Amino acid sequence: MSSISIARVFAAVAALVSTASAACTRESLLASAQAYVDAQKTGNTNALKLSPTFKYQQNNKERALSAGLITTPFKLDLVRSTADTVACASYTMWISSSGSKPYVVGTQIRHDGNDTSTITLIDTIAATTGDLFFNASKTLGYIRKEDWTPINNTGSMPSRELLKKVGDGYLDMWTDPKAADSIPWGTECERVEGSQYTNPCGKSLPHGGSSKPNGMRRTDLVCRYVIDEVQGSVDILCQFDSLGTMPDSHEIRVVDGKVKYVHTITALKVG
Known part of the structure; x- marks a missing residue:
């Protein structure tokens, strides 16, 4: 085999390795x-x-x-x-x-x-x-007690756009009086905020009132979210500025187009 052919083989192998690792x-x-x-x-x-x-x-x-x-x-x-x-x-x-x-x-x-x-x-x-x-x-x-069975039917999976909208809408409720009503709440949904339990999710929601939007949503429009269509979930890490400078995670699951679960993890101080 010529040196040129050998070089081409190594280049092809390198390309395959690069593709696999990426x-x-x-x-x-x-x-x-x-x-x-x-x-x-x-x-x-x-x-x-x-x-x-x-x-x-x-x-x-x-x-x-x-x-x-x-x-x-x-x-x-x-x-x-x-x-x-x-x-x-x-x-x-x-x-x-x-x-x-x-x-x-x-x-x-x-x-x-x-x-x-x-x-x-x-x-x-x-x-x-x-x-x-x-x-x-x-x-x-x-x-x-929650059911996190994967949504195996592609046609039933919520879109990334819907999951982004639901996640942002939830965090916007404290500053936008219309945000809560823009979210597709399920009739049988559960909200666990720390250890506070609310069912249905759409009960007792804020409709604005704060002048400080919840920030630090990880500035890149893609990277502020972790969106899993198979699980129908979105997680956003942020700082809960509407109530204070509190580090916060909000995770929401959507099933059949409606919010099924909401989880919040909120620390009282940075660091």
Whole structure:
């Protein structure tokens, strides 16, 4: 084989490897989320494959990974992850209700360049004793009963546009008097805010009144969301400025075009 032919073979192989490493699939996103969960269970992050530009953020403040909650081992009572192949990101909720320091946590994991071989950002909202409406045992009891069966029928999956609209509409209710009525509330839907339970979801909603919009929705129009059409869910990490500078995660599930579940995790202070 000539040197030119050999060079072409190596180029072809390199191209295939590059394509494989850049694939952002549902399976690879959930595998990366599981690696994060495994690290959280042990408090050991050595197995995580981090990019050279990796950042760790906790309660809207960047900090060293070694100083993060992830380096403390927890017994996890509930773990659930969703995947967004368009934004190349995942969202994981976990609850630890035992021990002296219970937590309810929402974490977005992001990968640059559509490449899940390394993690670019771990962005965590962590609530614990003393945070807004916090009671991990109550929250666990509510969420364990929920049905998160995947929506396997493509025709029944909510669109990304609808999920974005619902997520933004929910966060806009405190400043926009029309936002609450723009959301397609289900008749049998459950809202768990910290440990406060409301059924139906559309009951007792704000209709404006605050002059401060909820900000820090992760400025990029794609990357402020983790949208999973298979689960019919959207998660937005933000700062709940309408009520104070509170780090916050809002996750909403839509089934058959209507809001089915709402989860909020809200810490009272940054960092």
